[in-house]
Amino acid sequence: MSLFSLSYDVLNLVAPYLKDKNEKKLAITLFLIITIANVLLVYISYRITEWYALFFNALQHFKMDAAWYQILIFTCLVSFFIIVYMGQLFLTYWLTIRWRKWMTKDYLHKWTSNKVGYIIQNYESNGVDNPDQRIADDINHFTEQTMSIYVGMLGSVVTLMMFSYLLWTLSKQITLPLDGKIITIPGYLFWAALIYSAAGTIVAHKIGKKLSHLNFTQEKYQADFRVGMVNLRSNNATFALQNSEDTERSYILSSFNNVYQNRWKIIWRSTGLALWQSSFGQAGIIFPYLVTLPAYFINKSIGIGGLQEIVVAFTAVQSAMSYLVNNYGIIANWHAILTRLVTFSKALIVCHDLRKSLPLKTYHNEGLEINNLDVRLPNGKKIINCLSMNLNPSEHLIIKGASGVGKSILIQTLAGLSLIASGSVGLPTRNNGNVIFLPQQPYINQGTLMDVVLYPQNYKNSDNSDQEISDALARSGLSHYIADLNKNENWNKVLSNSEKQRIIFSRILLLNPRIVFFDEATSYIDDNDSFTLYNMIIEKFPNISIIISTKSDKFDTFANKILKLKFPGIWELTSV
Incomplete structure (x- = not known):
């Protein structure tokens, strides 16, 4: 799926809620406040990064009054960060549950009106299995994960913009020995973070690209298994009278075997992805020191505070650039749910159109x-x-x-x-x-x-x-x-x-x-x-x-x- 088609599908699911006359005013207001809060959180993190240099330099030069003053500044920054974060978290939950409620009512109305539910079950064959699960579970997961991914991606983009400037500026302090000369590479730290993150993203995509389809298939198998269990519970008297428990059990175990086999495919992919994510994350702890220490020993004016500021800024940029690596499994699962809801939406439209043109x-x-x-x-x-x-x-x-x-x-x-x-x-x-x-x-x-x-x-x-x-x-x-x-x-x-x-x-x-x-x-x-x-x-x-x-x-x-x-x-x- 291309980025354009992905954006188009997301927009088709999100836009109707934001256009609803009873919801759009509050929804857009909450969305904007969440966005502003996210930017503010990144800005506070930016100020805390600058604080590292001031605080550790004060410690290095034994300036007690300056150190205590910086602790006071840090306390204020962290307190403000917690207040903004909790407010953003609450508003995100509020918007998510209202969005889920609206989508549930909307899809339930479309599914249970004009005999569409019967038509989907008996005539429509566009791969729409278990509409009840799509309304009960997929909408819940979609709204929660969409908001989570939006907040995470927005934070990463704003972090990348703010800290890239800081990292580019700090790169001017990095001087490297080359062929007997001391040189400065413009944006050296920024380019190092970019190369590291790009390599991590490429490998993560290579390992985890099949997870979306596997998660989509798992949802289907899981729903089929649950339907079989509900059927067993609802008809247990019939099965007992017919002495057919063994037959029904074999059917259900066969259905569960699909769940089991596909789950192992997910486990192998997820384990490989987790191994890479863990290795990538742990290497990311030492990597900024590796690219900075040579300059630190040459340019002694950087100081411990400057080194800490560089490392924190580098880590922030590298983390922002590596958002896809760190959240690949979540995004793959979200993409599978998105596909299921898009397929369901298209089937509902087709069925309503069919009802308008009955022979x-x-x-x-x-x-x-x-x-x-x-x-x-x-x-x-x-x-x-x-x-x-x-x-x-x-x-x-x-x-x-x-x-x-x-x-x-x-x-x-x-x-x-x-x-x-x-x-x-x-x-x-x-x-x-x-x-x-x-x-x-x-x-x-x-x-x-x-x-x-x-x-x-x-x-x-x-x-x-x-x-x-x-x-x-x-x-x-x-x-x-x-x-x-x-x-x-x-x-x-x-x-x-x-x-x-x-x-x-x-x-x-x-x-x-x-x-x-x-x-x-x-x-x-x-x-x-x-x-x-x-x-x-x-x-x-x-x-x-x-x-x-x-x-x-x-x-x-x-x-x-x-x-x-x-x-x-x-x-x-x-x-x-």
Whole structure:
């Protein structure tokens, strides 16, 4: 990646935050104060470097009053340095956490709006794995490391500017014997520091250049391993019943083996880089003395104070020039995280653009209306060909067919989840729960049972009273849970599969929808209770339309129309 493309990617991630009308004023203010504080810290370090010459020369010439005065000056400089440093540190933390909060909300909104999350998982193939990790972890690491690298690089640049001038000036004191003559090399100390740092940077890059890609790969392997562990925890009952723990363990260990093998590659690279960094740093302690001592013994007017000033200034310049050497591992990891977020950002943009240009057209209609609908699998294979039908309010539809014929794909297409279906679909406006799509496995959210029953509503914004919520539970056959409405439990584990499916009927009673799609949503409830629940919904909302996807004939009595799907792409619509 070139420096230009790297800068472009960083700017694309940083600029939206600085442009946000609610954040930019404070963000820019904090950024400027942090920058000014950084420059001030370098200036104080510059003054402390000058202090070395004054203090050690006072000691060399036994000037006690001057020495004590310099100690007082040093105390003031260090105190001021600590105050500025702590203020800069606090403001950096403040800006970092606000930036992370904004990025998290921004990425979460883009990922969870307009069905983009589903599209990325099922259609987008630009290398976007584990979007949840990119939002939870990568944004955190990116904001922290970006601020850390900015502060470090800014300090290095300002240090280089200030101390290079000092080092160039001090070079005038360096006289070297050459062919019986005493000569002075302009900027001798500066050029020595430059050559030393350049050599260190070249070697560090040679050793560590593959770390960025290895870190990128490690993040992916680590995320895949974590997903496997979460899957094991979530489905441990299934694995225990099927006696498949050994199989699952082998899958997870295979995933961990990728983590393990790639980690060793990182270890070897990092060890080599650390060896060079350590050697380079230790040699840097003696190197300024090696380039200065010959002149010190020739030009005795330099003095111990002057020698100390030269060494400190040389070390500061050499350290500033060696920023890349000393932080190569951190920068490589930051670059890997940057790449992951840039890839994610591009995928989000692509998916939002795809949603704007769908071949499937939608429009407002009082009931369900389908015109010339072609339904395809994500791989493009057509499974329903040119379907046209309509369903008026208060009419009910049964979608029948064998497993794999496309019943669920049809319902997902009507919900707007397909990027490759074509035709047109008319439905009531989906605001305020007018249209509900219910899968076989209901989603049970976190929170109290009250939150679970009201979902996707929020208790604070719901118009339903506590009595209405209790009645909805009772009518759905869950009256024994009314006393637990305010309990915060892991309801996904507490509720049985049939109870989870009953919860969705409680939700329907509280939402007052106009059309409800059931994708085998009563598979865990016995037939008699399923009939009772469906009849309850129809009696409660006489104008509602119910669409039931099923493999059996048991719900035909509800239907005004029956749609039979026959693989591949053939369908038959009959009125009852």
